Amino acid sequence: NAGVTQTPKFRVLKTGQSMTLLCAQDMNHEYMYWYRQDPGMGLRLIHYSVGEGTTAKGEVPDGYNVSRLKKQNFLLGLESAAPSQTSVYFCASSRQLYSNQPQHFGDGTRLSIL
Amino acid sequence: TQLLEQSPQFLSIQEGENLTVYCNSSSVFSSLQWYRQEPGEGPVLLVTVVTGGEVKKLKRLTFQFGDARKDSSLHITAAQPGDTGLYLCAGEGETSGSRLTFGEGTQLTVNP
Numbered sequence: 413n414a415g416v417t418q419t420p421k422f423r424v425l426k427t428g429q430s431m432t433l434l435c436a437q438d439m440n441h442e443y444m445y446w447y448r449q450d451p452g453m454g455l456r457l458i459h460y461s462v463g464e465g466t467t468a469k470g471e472v473p474d475g476y477n478v479s480r481l482k483k484q485n486f487l488l489g490l491e492s493a494a495p496s497q498t499s500v501y502f503c504a505s506s507r508q509l510y511s512n513q514p515q516h517f518g519d520g521t522r523l524s525i526l
Numbered sequence: 527t528q529l530l531e532q533s534p535q536f537l538s539i540q541e542g543e544n545l546t547v548y549c550n551s552s553s554v555f556s557s558l559q560w561y562r563q564e565p566g567e568g569p570v571l572l573v574t575v576v577t578g579g580e581v582k583k584l585k586r587l588t589f590q591f592g593d594a595r596k597d598s599s600l601h602i603t604a605a606q607p608g609d610t611g612l613y614l615c616a617g618e619g620e621t622s623g624s625r626l627t628f629g630e631g632t633q634l635t636v637n638p
Binding site: 416447452453454455456457460470471502504512514515517518519520 | 530535557559566567568569570571574576614616618625626628629630631
């Protein structure tokens with residue numbers, strides 16, 4: 413009964429370091445999303461994917477890259493971390509692209525860039 | 527860019543009180559979702575409203591979509607400490623493939 417699993421849960425990086433956030437879903441959903449959540453700004457879409465092997469830019473894609481090599485996994489990469497990328501990152505999946513379908517969220521990755 | 531404004535941003539009340547949270551926009555949405563998020567967890571969907579004027583009830587929670595589909599409200603009757611959390615509204619644009627736009631959220635604290 414896992415749903416959407418994100419790893420790691422917490423991470424501290426130094427400016428300029430790189431890392432990859434992992435997201436896995438076991439609901440066989442086609443659509444997956446990466447959001448960042450900052451105080452007073454709600455959830456903002458970084459990138460999303462409409463299926464295995466496809467990705468698209470969201471509202472705030474700069475500084476991030478993504479890959480969807482397998483249907484169940486969606487990876488978010490930071491090539492050169494910056495303090496402005498300190499945030500809580502959420503992965504989500506859904507059966508359809510929006511269209512009234514609920515998005516199922518993971519529990520987030522709390523990332524601090526020093 | 528479609529914007530959703532939620533009010534109030536913070537709300538602290540006593541157990542048993544009633545409250546209303548608002549979600550407003552100048553844009554029309556084809557549907558609107560309400561999520562609740564607890565500390566350390568991701569948002570969880572409460573309800574989706576689709577039709578202008580639609581009212582949905584979930585136990586003590588009543589959700590309403592505005593007639594013009596630009597705004598929504600969440601009313602909680604006799605709030606309980608278990609209602610504490612961050613309430614987020616999210617609207618889907620009318621254009622096909624439009625992404626969800628999230629409001630900044632209302633942090634509700636219900637004190638025993």
